[in-house]
Amino acid sequence: xxxxxxxxxxxxxxxxxxxxxxxxxxxxxxxxxxxxxxxxxxxxxxxxxxxxxxxxxxxxxxxxxxxxxxxxxxxxxxxxxxxxxxxxxxxxxxxxxxxxxxxxxxxxxxxxxxxxxxxxxxxxxxxxxxxxxxxxxxxxxxxxxxxxxxxxxxxxxxxxxxxxxxxxxxxxxxxxxxxxxxxxxxxxxxxxxxxxxxxxxxxxxxxxxxxxxxxxxxxxxxxxxxxxxxxxxxxxxxx
Amino acid sequence: xxxxxxxxxxxxxxxxxxxxxxxxxxxxxxxxxxxxxxxxxxxxxxxxxxxxxxxxxxxxxxxxxxxxxxxxxxxxxxxxxxxxxxxxxxxxxxxxxxxxxxxxxxxxxxxxxxxxxxxxxxxxxxxxxxxxxxxxxxxxxxxxxxxxxxxxxxxxxxxxxxxxxxxxxxxxxxxxxxxxxxxxxxxx
Numbered sequence: 001x002x003x004x005x006x007x008x009x010x011x012x013x014x015x016x017x018x019x020x021x022x023x024x025x026x027x028x029x030x031x032x033x034x035x036x037x038x039x040x041x042x043x044x045x046x047x048x049x050x051x052x053x054x055x056x057x058x059x060x061x062x063x064x065x066x067x068x069x070x071x072x073x074x075x076x077x078x079x080x081x082x083x084x085x086x087x088x089x090x091x092x093x094x095x096x097x098x099x100x101x102x103x104x105x106x107x108x109x110x111x112x113x114x115x116x117x118x119x120x121x122x123x124x125x126x127x128x129x130x131x132x133x134x135x136x137x138x139x140x141x142x143x144x145x146x147x148x149x150x151x152x153x154x155x156x157x158x159x160x161x162x163x164x165x166x167x168x169x170x171x172x173x174x175x176x177x178x179x180x181x182x183x184x185x186x187x188x189x190x191x192x193x194x195x196x197x198x199x200x201x202x203x204x205x206x207x208x209x210x211x212x213x214x215x216x217x218x219x220x221x222x223x224x225x226x227x228x229x230x231x232x233x234x235x236x237x238x239x
Numbered sequence: 240x241x242x243x244x245x246x247x248x249x250x251x252x253x254x255x256x257x258x259x260x261x262x263x264x265x266x267x268x269x270x271x272x273x274x275x276x277x278x279x280x281x282x283x284x285x286x287x288x289x290x291x292x293x294x295x296x297x298x299x300x301x302x303x304x305x306x307x308x309x310x311x312x313x314x315x316x317x318x319x320x321x322x323x324x325x326x327x328x329x330x331x332x333x334x335x336x337x338x339x340x341x342x343x344x345x346x347x348x349x350x351x352x353x354x355x356x357x358x359x360x361x362x363x364x365x366x367x368x369x370x371x372x373x374x375x376x377x378x379x380x381x382x383x384x385x386x387x388x389x390x391x392x393x394x395x396x397x398x399x400x401x402x403x404x405x406x407x408x409x410x411x412x413x414x415x416x417x418x419x420x421x422x423x424x425x426x427x
Contacts, residue, residue: 013416018329019390021398052422054318058369060283062275077303
């Protein structure tokens with residue numbers, strides 16, 4: 001795809017304001033992955049636009065939050081012992097702590113490797129909150145490869161996160177995430193793993209889909225899967 | 240969570256480094272330094288103190304739980320934090336149907352009874368920047384200011400702005416980019 005700098009900057013302006021609708025948001029994401037990292041002009045524009053968006057927050061008056069918020073936050077962080085994370089435990093009793101611990105295993109790599117894709121900053125931050133949710137659940141996709149692919153979700157929420165590790169590099173191909181509702185598959189994003197790691201936000205809730213799967217595809221925007229899934233999992237009903 | 244005098248004078252990057260090393264006092268200092276700005280922003284977008292506090296809580300908790308999500312090479316911590324708060328606040332406001340009936344203001348003045356923030360103590364550089372941002376916004380044309388206000392502070396998508404204002408989507412995009420470019424030139 002050929003990218004027009006003016007059009008990309010227009011997308012980026014809407015992106016940093018959080019104002020893009022779904023179609024433009026997907027286009028902006030493609031630009032962030034496919035064009036911006038290699039374009040000095042657009043990368044510079046993105047840097048400046050992000051800075052301006054951060055400054056816009058200062059147009060709102062500063063307001064001291066309730067002192068109770070600091071106490072609440074203190075209670076939260078005391079339950080999350082930084083730098084003493086246990087790798088990928090399985091245990092419902094410590095769901096929130098485990099969730100953050102599970103994240104930390106790949107987050108150092110992921111945050112560094114995906115730094116060019118600016119939207120992932122927001123995804124990551126959002127994902128951290130989701131993973132820290134006391135009701136967070138994780139669904140492991142089964143497949144023949146050595147890849148570990150999990151979907152993190154909270155029932156009732158309209159967003160999930162697919163996190164993949166130990167992924168073989170797909171060469172010129174991409175990995176694509178699909179959600180299947182009945183006999184219809186919807187593409188939810190694609191990724192090329194770096195250091196074997198990839199992450200894709202899935203903008204539907206667990207109650208809306210029957211199955212989630214990952215395929216290897218030649219193009220990122222194909223409307224239907226063209227290959228057998230390398231991994232898949234079925235959502236069990238709540239309860 | 241006890242701050243100390245020495246910590247108050249520390250730079251943001253130094254505080255962030257300490258937080259990344261697991262220093263709770265540094266985290267407290269960082270919270271106290273930026274919570275009023277973060278909460279003010281969340282309150283402006285959400286207009287409900289409970290939801291706004293949830294957003295601020297989640298943002299700071301995320302930073303404590305995985306401080307690697309902030310990469311200093313990508314800009315100032317303040318910008319990162321406030322972008323995170325904004326992202327979460329917009330996400331919440333779009334989910335909360337009841338908030339869609341809130342007063343739809345189109346100016347950048349604080350809503351009535353919310354102007355108590357000016358009494359909040361802020362570091363001089365932050366207060367100075369706040370004044371600069373407000374001056375810059377005031378220099379935008381009314382049309383440019385409106386698209387920024389609706390998008391950033393009310394969580395409207397550009398499609399919704401176009402529909403509600405009866406203007407083409409392309410015009411919304413053009414105005415947004417023009418506004419951001421003007422702000423860039425005024426604030427750089």
